[in-house]
Amino acid sequence: MMKRQTVLPFACVSIVFLLHLAPVTGQAPATAPTVSPSPTNITAILEKAGQFTIFIRLLKSTLVGDQLSSQLSDKKSNQGFTLFAPTDNAFSSLKSGTLNILSDQQKIQLVQFHVIPSVISLTQFQTVSNPLRTQAGSSDNGQFPLNVTTSGNQVNVTTGIVAARVDNAITSNSKLAIYQVDQVLLPLAMFGSPAPAPPPEIPKKEAAAPSHEPSGSDSSPVDASDAGANSFDSRALASFVVGATLGGVLLF
Numbered sequence: 726m727m728k729r730q731t732v733l734p735f736a737c738v739s740i741v742f743l744l745h746l747a748p749v750t751g752q753a754p755a756t757a758p759t760v761s762p763s764p765t766n767i768t769a770i771l772e773k774a775g776q777f778t779i780f781i782r783l784l785k786s787t788l789v790g791d792q793l794s795s796q797l798s799d800k801k802s803n804q805g806f807t808l809f810a811p812t813d814n815a816f817s818s819l820k821s822g823t824l825n826i827l828s829d830q831q832k833i834q835l836v837q838f839h840v841i842p843s844v845i846s847l848t849q850f851q852t853v854s855n856p857l858r859t860q861a862g863s864s865d866n867g868q869f870p871l872n873v874t875t876s877g878n879q880v881n882v883t884t885g886i887v888a889a890r891v892d893n894a895i896t897s898n899s900k901l902a903i904y905q906v907d908q909v910l911l912p913l914a915m916f917g918s919p920a921p922a923p924p925p926e927i928p929k930k931e932a933a934a935p936s937h938e939p940s941g942s943d944s945s946p947v948d949a950s951d952a953g954a955n956s957f958d959s960r961a962l963a964s965f966v967v968g969a970t971l972g973g974v975l976l977f
């Protein structure tokens with residue numbers, strides 16, 4: 726008891742001292758860790774490029790972004806990635822509710838469908854063999870096939886549901902290539918009309934993700950068109966209230 730009482734104030738003083746110390750060391754440019762290359766931060770790259778806010782939100786809520794970043798910073802692994810990043814326009818041109826019907830597991834697979842577990846340079850697209858294998862799972866027909874078609878320098882990726890234009894390279898190095906695409910890559914396994922019931926995928930190691938995902942509110946605002954529907958509802962409610970008030974006034 727005695728001991729605790731003496732230790733606690735000391736701890737508080739130490740913390741206060743450290744808090745004061747922190748900004749001071751932060752200001753010293755000489756100690757900046759310029760020597761070791763900072764780990765690749767996919768979110769930061771996409772934020773800097775702009776117009777990827779919805780895809781960033783999905784990368785975060787599904788935790789796929791964290792997985793990619795940590796795999797990229799794992800020095801023991803030589804594995805690199807190619808990421809197809811749909812623009813905000815691509816998401817807002819989806820049919821209303823497209824994303825909201827997906828389960829958390831399906832949202833993870835949708836994001837993984839935009840990830841190729843190897844680095845593909847722009848010129849390599851000319852020679853890759855179809856279908857590409859994505860992180861979402863089997864590239865068999867009806868599952869998660871992703872095909873590349875090229876014509877001159879134009880590269881497209883097709884899923885059997887959509888054909889997206891690969892517009893430009895946001896970043897491209899030996900471990901990571903990120904390309905802007907003008908459409909969300911919708912996989913056959915989720916959006917194919919006569920899709921045979923998708924067999925329950927054997928959960929990969931990523932399968933731990935959904936249980937940590939903050940459910941509900943975090944992922945729902947992803948669908949911009951539904952947000953529009955909500956604001957329409959509230960407008961309708963507002964005009965009803967105004968109407969009711971006027972009606973009340975007229976009655977008197």
Ligand SMILES: *[C@@H]1O[C@H](CO)[C@@H](O)[C@H](O)[C@H]1NC(C)=O
Nearest residue numbers: 764766767768769770772794
């Ligand atoms: C990556 O960058 C984003 C945005 O700049 C930032 O919020 C996040 O904390 C960064 N993550 C890491 C692991 O540095």
Ligand SMILES: *[C@@H]1O[C@H](CO)[C@@H](O)[C@H](O)[C@H]1NC(C)=O
Nearest residue numbers: 874875876879881888889890
């Ligand atoms: C790529 O897709 C666009 C439409 O998005 C189409 O006009 C063009 O012909 C396609 N090119 C190839 C090589 O498939």
Ligand SMILES: *[C@@H]1O[C@H](CO)[C@@H](O)[C@H](O)[C@H]1NC(C)=O
Nearest residue numbers: 855856866870872883884885
């Ligand atoms: C993708 O390419 C393979 C091989 O050419 C073909 O068998 C398959 O039907 C194509 N799938 C789609 C969705 O275009």
